[in-house]
Amino acid sequence: MRMVHLRxxxxxxxxxxxxxxxxxxxxxxxxxxxxxxCRRRFALRHLLALPEPQGGGGELGRLAxxxxxxxxxxxxxxxxxxxxxxxxxxxxxxxxxxxAFVDRHTSRCPGPAERARHEVALARxxxxxxxxxxxxxxxxxxxxxxxxxxxxxxxxxxxxLDWVGDDPAARVQAWVLALFAKRxxxxxxxxxECLAAGVIDDPTPFEPDDPELDAIEEELRSVVESMWxxxxxxxxxxxxxxxxxxxxxxxSICPDAAPRTG
Amino acid sequence: xxxxxxxxxTPALARDASTMCSLRxxxxxxxxxxxxxxxxRYRVRSHLVEQARVAHAxxxxxxxxxxxxxxxxxxxxxxxxxxxxEGYSAxxxxxxxxxxxxxEWETRDELRGIRLVGGVDxxxxxxxxxxxxxxxxxxxxxxxxxxxxxxNVRFTAARLRALVGEQPVVxxxxxxxxxxxxxxxxxxxxxxxxxxxxxxxxxxxxxxxxERAEPRIGxxxxxxxxxxxxxxxx
Numbered sequence: 001m002r003m004v005h006l007r008x009x010x011x012x013x014x015x016x017x018x019x020x021x022x023x024x025x026x027x028x029x030x031x032x033x034x035x036x037x038c039r040r041r042f043a044l045r046h047l048l049a050l051p052e053p054q055g056g057g058g059e060l061g062r063l064a065x066x067x068x069x070x071x072x073x074x075x076x077x078x079x080x081x082x083x084x085x086x087x088x089x090x091x092x093x094x095x096x097x098x099x100a101f102v103d104r105h106t107s108r109c110p111g112p113a114e115r116a117r118h119e120v121a122l123a124r125x126x127x128x129x130x131x132x133x134x135x136x137x138x139x140x141x142x143x144x145x146x147x148x149x150x151x152x153x154x155x156x157x158x159x160x161l162d163w164v165g166d167d168p169a170a171r172v173q174a175w176v177l178a179l180f181a182k183r184x185x186x187x188x189x190x191x192x193e194c195l196a197a198g199v200i201d202d203p204t205p206f207e208p209d210d211p212e213l214d215a216i217e218e219e220l221r222s223v224v225e226s227m228w229x230x231x232x233x234x235x236x237x238x239x240x241x242x243x244x245x246x247x248x249x250x251x252s253i254c255p256d257a258a259p260r261t262g
Numbered sequence: 263x264x265x266x267x268x269x270x271x272t273p274a275l276a277r278d279a280s281t282m283c284s285l286r287x288x289x290x291x292x293x294x295x296x297x298x299x300x301x302x303r304y305r306v307r308s309h310l311v312e313q314a315r316v317a318h319a320x321x322x323x324x325x326x327x328x329x330x331x332x333x334x335x336x337x338x339x340x341x342x343x344x345x346x347x348e349g350y351s352a353x354x355x356x357x358x359x360x361x362x363x364x365x366e367w368e369t370r371d372e373l374r375g376i377r378l379v380g381g382v383d384x385x386x387x388x389x390x391x392x393x394x395x396x397x398x399x400x401x402x403x404x405x406x407x408x409x410x411x412x413x414n415v416r417f418t419a420a421r422l423r424a425l426v427g428e429q430p431v432v433x434x435x436x437x438x439x440x441x442x443x444x445x446x447x448x449x450x451x452x453x454x455x456x457x458x459x460x461x462x463x464x465x466x467x468x469x470x471x472x473e474r475a476e477p478r479i480g481x482x483x484x485x486x487x488x489x490x491x492x493x494x495x496x
Contacts, residue, residue: 020302026484044338049303051342051401051439123483125495134495136484179495180479236336253341 020047021231024125025133025224029169035223036168039230040238044250052249060094061156064101064195065140068154069118072141077106101156101195108193108202113145120151122176126217133224137176139190148207149181151190159194165206167192174208175216188213266293270368271465273381277413279467282482288472289488293377296487305332306343307400310438311383314350314398318386321360324351342439346400349438357434359386359394362426369424374465378424381417385425394432395422405435405444410453413464415446420457423450 020043027035035042044050067086068077075082083102087095123136139151151173164170174190181188191205208216230236238245238256245251245258270293279287289296309332317328329347331340361384368379384396395418397405406412415433422431428451436443450457477494489495 022299022303023297024487024489028484044336047302048305048336048339050306050338121479121481121483123479123481123489123495125483125489125492127496132490134484134489136481138481250338253338255337 019231020236021227023132025131025227026136027133027172027220027224028136029172032172032220032223033169035227038239038244038248040236040254040256041244041248041250043230043236044254050250060097063090063094064098064156065119065154067098068102068105068140071102072111072116072118077102077109077111100197101154104195104197104199105154105193108191110143110145110150113143113150115144117142120180122180124176124179126221129221131221131224131228133220135172135176135220137173139173139177140193142177142180144184144186147186148189149177149184149186151177151188153190153192155192155194156196158196159192159199159203161192161203163204163206164190164192165208165212166203170206171208171216171219174206175213175220178208178213268370268375268377269293270377270379271371271417271461271468272379273414273417275468276417276461276464279464279471283478283480283486284471284475285477285492285494286482286486286488287468288475291468291472294488297490299485299487306335306339306346307398310343310346310350311398313347314384314396315361315366318359318361318384321358321389323356323358324354326351342400346398346438349441350398350436353436353438353441353443354396354434357388359388361386362393364425369421371420371424371461374461376465378417378421381414382421382425385422388432392430392432393422393426394434397433397435399435399437401437401439404437404442405446409433409435409444409446410448410456415448416457416460419448419450419453420461422448423454423457426450428454 031042031046034045045052070086071077071083074086077083083099087098087102090098118141120139120142121136122139123134126133126135140154141152143150143152153170153173161167170190170192174188177190178188187207189205189207192203194202238254240256240258242258245254248254248257251257269291272290275287275290310329313329314324317324326347329343331343335343364385366382366385368377371378382395383398385393386396387393397418406415409415418433419431430447430449433446433448434443477492479494483489483495486492
C-alpha cells in the first residue's frame with residue numbers, strides 16, 4: 001500500500017510540530033454540529049479529546065437505540081410477543097417507555113426490506129481539492145428497499161426541523177451514506193425517526209441528488225478549510241453565548257464562556 | 263536486523279485482533295508509519311504520566327508540587343491537568359513508590375519474533391521492593407471487574423514478565439478526575455501459562471488476518487492513520 005504524500009496539500013505553515021489539527025481532519029455529524037455551535041468546544045472535545053462532564057440525560061435514548069437493534073436482529077418489530085420478551089428484562093417503568101419507542105418506530109419501519117443493517121458505521125474520504133478530510137458517520141439502521149439505501153437516525157428527543165437536509169449533521173450522514181449507496185446502485189436517503197412521545201410527523205427525509213452531494217462535499221471542505229484558518233491564527237475562540245455555554249461541560253474552565261448571571 | 267522491522271503487537275492490536283479492519287491490522291503490525299496525527303490529542307494524560315515518573319525518582323508519595331502544566335496548554339487543558347495532578351496525589355497519597363529503571367516503551371518477545379509495544383504507563387516499586395504498575399486515566403469507567411480477563415491487563419502482564427520477572431505485581435488502575443482507584447495483585451508466575459496461551463492465540467489471529475488483509479469501512483476509519491490511500495473510502 002502506498003502512502004499519500006500530504007505535505008503539498010496542506011495550507012502553508014501548517015506543518016509545525018505543535019498543531020492540533022491532524023493531517024487528515026476527521027469530521028462526523030457530531031463534530032460538525034459542535035463546530036457550528038462553538039469552535040472552542042470543537043477544539044477541546046474533538047481535537048484535544050479533553051474530558052467533558054456528561055449530562056445525566058440520554059440514558060433512556062441510548063437504551064432505546066440498543067433495543068431497536070436487538071428487536072430487528074432477532075425478529076420483527078411488529079411481533080408484539082417478540083418485543084415483549086426483549087423489553088420485559090427491564091423494570092416496569094423503563095419497559096413501558098421502551099415499548100412506546102418500539103411502537104412508534106413500527107409505523108415508520110420499512111421492514112421487511114431486501115436487506116437491513118443496524119448501527120452501521122460508514123466513512124468517506126475527500127482528497128482534492130485541499131484540504132483533505134475523512135468523514136465518518138454512524139446510522140442506526142440502513143434498510144435497502146425500492147432502489148434506496150434508507151438510512152435511519154432514531155431521535156428520542158425533540159427535533160425542530162421540517163426537512164432533514166437542513167440539519168448540518170444529516171448532511172454529513174448523507175454524503176457518507178452516498179458512497180455506500182452508489183456502490184450498490186442505490187440512491188441515498190437519510191430519515192429521522194422521531195420516537196419521542198407526542199411527535200406526529202417526522203421531518204421530510206433528505207434524498208440528495210448528485211449536484212446536492214457535490215454541494216455538501218464543498219460545504220464540508222470549506223468547513224475544514226476554516227478549521228485550518230483557526231489553526232493558523234491560533235484562535236479557536238469560544239462563542240460565549242448563554243444558549244451554548246449553558247449546556248457546555250467546559251464552561252467552568254473556558255475563558256470565553258458567557259458570564260453566569262443571577 | 264533493524265528493530266523497527268520486527269512486527270509490533272500493541273494492546274489495541276491484541277485486544278481487537280479479531281474485529282478490526284484487517285488491512286489496518288496488517289499495517290499496524292508491520293509498524294508502518296501512516297499519516298501524522300496531532301500530538302496534542304491526549305497530551306494532558308501523557309504529560310501527567312511522564313511527570314509522575316520523574317516525581318517517583320525517589321521513594322516518595324506524590325505531591326501536586328511535582329506537576330507543572332505545559333506552557334503552551336490551552337487554559338482548559340491546564341485546569342484539567344491540575345485537577346488530574348491533584349487526583350493523582352490524593353489517590354496515591356498513602357503509597358510511596360520509586361520508579362523502576364526499565365524500558366517502558368517496548369519489550370522484545372524473542373519466542374514469537376515480535377515487539378510488545380505500550381501498555382505500561384508507570385512501573386514503580388514500593389518500600390518492600392514489590393513492583394507495581396499504575397494505569398492512569400483522566401475519566402471514564404472504572405477498572406474492569408475481572409482484570410485477569412481484560413486484554414489490556416493481560417498485555418501489561420505479558421510485558422511485566424519480561425521487565426520484572428515472574429513474581430507478584432500490584433496493578434493499580436486510577437480514574438484521576440473522579441479520585442477512584444482499583445487494586446489487583448497479579449502473580450505473574452501463576453499467570454504465565456495463561457499469558458502464553460493468550461499471546462499465542464492473539465498473535466496467531468493477527469498473522470492469519472494479516473495474510474489476507476482487506477480494507478473494511480467502519481468507525482475506526484476516523485482515526486486510522488493509513489486511510490490516505492485506502493481504496494475502501496474513496
